[in-house]
Amino acid sequence: xxxxxxxxxxxxxxxxxxxxxxxxxxxxxxxxxxxxxxxxxxxxxxxxxxxxxxxxxxxxxxxxxxxxxxxxxxxxxxxxxxxxxxxxxxxxxxxxxxxxxxxxxxxxxxxxxxxxxxxxxxxxxxxxxxxxxxxxxxxxxxxxxxxxxxxxxxxxxxxxxxxxxxxxxxx
Numbered sequence: 001x002x003x004x005x006x007x008x009x010x011x012x013x014x015x016x017x018x019x020x021x022x023x024x025x026x027x028x029x030x031x032x033x034x035x036x037x038x039x040x041x042x043x044x045x046x047x048x049x050x051x052x053x054x055x056x057x058x059x060x061x062x063x064x065x066x067x068x069x070x071x072x073x074x075x076x077x078x079x080x081x082x083x084x085x086x087x088x089x090x091x092x093x094x095x096x097x098x099x100x101x102x103x104x105x106x107x108x109x110x111x112x113x114x115x116x117x118x119x120x121x122x123x124x125x126x127x128x129x130x131x132x133x134x135x136x137x138x139x140x141x142x143x144x145x146x147x148x149x150x151x152x153x154x155x156x157x158x159x160x161x162x163x164x165x166x167x168x169x170x171x
Contacts (some may be wrong), residue, residue, distance in 0.1 A: 005034075008100060011090065019167065021119060023108055030083045031083065031084070031170050031171075032080075032081050032082065032083055033060070033066060033079050033080050033081060033082045033083075033167065033170055034066070034080060035066050035067040035080065035120070036065065036066060036067055037065070037066050037166075038063065038065045038066075038169050038170075038171040039063065039065075039066060039079060039167060039170050039171070040061040040063045040124055040167075040168040040169040041056075041061055041062050041079060041165050041166060041167055041168060042056045042057060042061045042062075042165070042166045042168060043055065043062060043075075043163050043164065043165045043166070044056075044057060044163065044164045045161055045162070045163050046161070046162045046163075046164075047057065047159060047161065047162075048159075048160055048162070049159075050124050053156065053161075054142065061085045061168045061169075064076075066079060066080060068143060072094045072096065072097045072098060072161075073097075074090065074091075074092030074093065074096030074097055074161075075090060075092060075097075075163060075165075077096070077111065078090030078092070078163065078165060079165060082165070082167040083165055083167065083170075084112075084168070084169060084170055085166075085167065086166070086167050087164065087166040087167075088164075088165055089162060089163070089164050089165075090161065090162070090163045090164075090165055091160070091161075091162050092161045093156065094157070094158050094159055094160050094161075094162050097100065097156060097159065097160070097161050098153075098154040098156040098157045098158075098159070099154075099155045099157055099158075100157065101153050101158030102153055102157070105136075105143070105151065105152040106141070106149065106151050106152070106153070106154040107128060107138070107152065108147050108148070108149050108150075108151070109147070109150060109152045110146065110147065110148075111143075111146070111147070111148050112114050114126060114148060117148060120140050120143055120148055121140065121141055121143060122141060122143060123140060124139070124140040125137060125138070125140075126138050126139075126140060126150055128150060128152055136152045137152065138150040138151060139151050139152075139155065156166070
């Protein structure tokens with residue numbers, strides 16, 4: 001009887017070890033994000049002071065192909081290596097996000113040269129036509145009698161960003 005009892009305990013131990021090593025091997029075999037994969041993520045983006053500037057929470061996850069350039073380089077790099085269901089925090093310096101704030105993209109214009117220029121206020125969005133004919137979106141940052149200051153930088157240019165990212169799916 002004692003031998004049967006010991007044999008049963010040994011079988012139980014072997015079963016537990018086999019099961020747990022299978023789970024570990026299963027985790028190791030789970031796909032990790034690599035360039036070329038299409039992924040879906042939920043994210044919340046914050047500035048260094050913790051202020052949220054964007055989030056997919058409560059909406060659809062963001063889908064993109066890693067390496068396509070659809071999202072900023074630092075965000076893409078932070079997703080590489082993640083597994084479905086994993087969450088992490090990704091710190092993205094300005095040069096890996098929207099780049100530095102460029103003074104050469106800040107223009108002062110005569111309001112008379114801008115359609116509707118007499119009614120512009122700070123924060124308004126406008127289009128700037130470059131000498132090449134290319135249209136550049138801009139944001140009015142200042143208005144005075146005879147001058148409108150327009151900033152054509154991305155609104156997040158010059159900012160170090162932090163994202164909490166949760167990988168929903170890898171395809």
